[in-house]
Amino acid sequence: MASLPEGFEDLRAEVRDFLAEQRRLGTFEPRCDNWHVGFDPAFSRRVADRGWVGMTMPAALGGGGRSAVERLVVTEELVAAGAPLAAHWVGDRQVGPSLLRHGSPEQQARFVPAIAGGGCYFALGLSEPDAGSDLAAVRTSAERRDGAWVLNGAKVWSSHAHRCDFLVVLCRTSPRTEARHDGLSQFIVPLDSPGVRVRPIRQLDGRHHFNEVLFSDVRLLDGDVVGRVGEGWAQMAAELAYERSGPERFLSTFVLLQEALKHPATGGPVREVLARIHGLRMLAYSVARQIDRGEPPSLAASLVKDLGTRLEQHSVSAIAAIASSAPPHSRVATLYRDAVRLSPSFTLRGGTNEVLRSVIMKGLLSG
Numbered sequence: 001m002a003s004l005p006e007g008f009e010d011l012r013a014e015v016r017d018f019l020a021e022q023r024r025l026g027t028f029e030p031r032c033d034n035w036h037v038g039f040d041p042a043f044s045r046r047v048a049d050r051g052w053v054g055m056t057m058p059a060a061l062g063g064g065g066r067s068a069v070e071r072l073v074v075t076e077e078l079v080a081a082g083a084p085l086a087a088h089w090v091g092d093r094q095v096g097p098s099l100l101r102h103g104s105p106e107q108q109a110r111f112v113p114a115i116a117g118g119g120c121y122f123a124l125g126l127s128e129p130d131a132g133s134d135l136a137a138v139r140t141s142a143e144r145r146d147g148a149w150v151l152n153g154a155k156v157w158s159s160h161a162h163r164c165d166f167l168v169v170l171c172r173t174s175p176r177t178e179a180r181h182d183g184l185s186q187f188i189v190p191l192d193s194p195g196v197r198v199r200p201i202r203q204l205d206g207r208h209h210f211n212e213v214l215f216s217d218v219r220l221l222d223g224d225v226v227g228r229v230g231e232g233w234a235q236m237a238a239e240l241a242y243e244r245s246g247p248e249r250f251l252s253t254f255v256l257l258q259e260a261l262k263h264p265a266t267g268g269p270v271r272e273v274l275a276r277i278h279g280l281r282m283l284a285y286s287v288a289r290q291i292d293r294g295e296p297p298s299l300a301a302s303l304v305k306d307l308g309t310r311l312e313q314h315s316v317s318a319i320a321a322i323a324s325s326a327p328p329h330s331r332v333a334t335l336y337r338d339a340v341r342l343s344p345s346f347t348l349r350g351g352t353n354e355v356l357r358s359v360i361m362k363g364l365l366s367g
């Protein structure tokens with residue numbers, strides 16, 4: 001039966017003390033969706049200094065050697081507080097675990113300690129102009145030439161690629177056949193390689209976290225391939241499960257909910273959202289226990305993301321009446337306006353909810 005874990009009160013208290021201290025020092029301003037938009041290397045290093053980056057990675061490689069449940073205790077506190085986590089998030093959440101599963105010993109020795117130290121940042125190069133939900137349609141390709149791989153093509157929507165050190169690229173290494181998922185591979189591409197160009201895509205409000213990344217004859221070596229050539233699809237699918245089950249899929253607006261609770265007019269709709277968040281936390285902990293047991297979490301992880309991101313969007317409308325009656329420069333109104341602007345992306349990133357539902361359906365039918 002699903003339940004919240006017991007026995008982690010000291011760890012939770014430690015994270016809360018850290019966050020209270022950081023707020024007192026003014027090192028961050030709590031914001032909605034700050035795990036994704038708040039890119040702050042200095043904050044990431046402070047989190048890493050406490051041992052909260054690379055928590056589940058082996059101690060021999062500079063990680064914490066702790067469980068996925070313990071990582072969830074820490075991450076839910078950090079995300080709920082609206083702390084800026086984007087710099088280390090992708091490396092900690094999925095690239096590190098993926099390298100531990102599929103990477104060579106050299107890659108593990110090079111990247112895992114750097115990720116756990118909070119100073120090595122990764123962006124994701126999956127989507128392309130004609131390949132989003134239909135990711136197997138990617139056209140970016142790496143060709144074998146003179147003992148190396150030569151990468152050409154373009155990726156789009158790569159969050160924070162202009163600030164990261166590496167881009168994990170999914171590309172074709174052999175021509176597309178009827179078996180569309182075959183012949184795809186993953187590479188770790190240093191973003192300062194000759195032939196890589198990162199171009200900003202600005203949002204309507206002028207902010208910049210999206211990028212287009214263009215590759216023109218980028219030379220890569222065998223040591224840059226993650227796992228096995230041609231098996232990128234299966235590796236990526238396993239990796240995405242880590243992307244889908246965390247607290248960032250239901251706590252992106254928690255800072256706003258907390259602010260709304262201070263308002264005298266807060267009523268049923270906000271409290272109902274909080275009750276539903278409690279249910280999602282239990283589901284997320286059950287996924288973390290699955291990961292700790294070494295079981296593949298893809299079905300339940302997709303459920304967390306589908307239910308969680310729709311709840312995040314609903315939470316914004318649940319606060320609309322409170323926000324519109326508050327003074328325009330009050331904190332609740334300011335956070336609300338930000339959440340309205342951000343919320344359409346909640347159900348798109350990491351695979352749209354329509355696609356997730358087909359993953360859930362296929363998982364249920366194959367059971």
Ligand SMILES: Cc1cc2nc3c(=O)[nH]c(=O)nc-3n(C[C@H](O)[C@H](O)[C@H](O)COP(=O)(O)OP(=O)(O)OC[C@H]3O[C@@H](n4cnc5c(N)ncnc54)[C@H](O)[C@@H]3O)c2cc1C
Nearest residue numbers: 124125126127132133157158159345348349350351352354
């Ligand atoms: C905030 C944010 C951050 C992102 N960061 C990254 C990143 O760092 N790296 C990266 O590679 N990508 C990133 N993305 C891109 C994201 O993964 C894609 O936007 C997403 O996969 C959808 O692809 P698309 O935009 O091409 O839409 P499309 O695939 O064109 O979909 C358009 C609409 O059609 C629906 N649809 C498509 N196929 C089906 C189907 N078979 N059945 C039912 N409905 C369907 C979709 O659900 C959607 O509503 C990010 C996106 C957002 C919003």
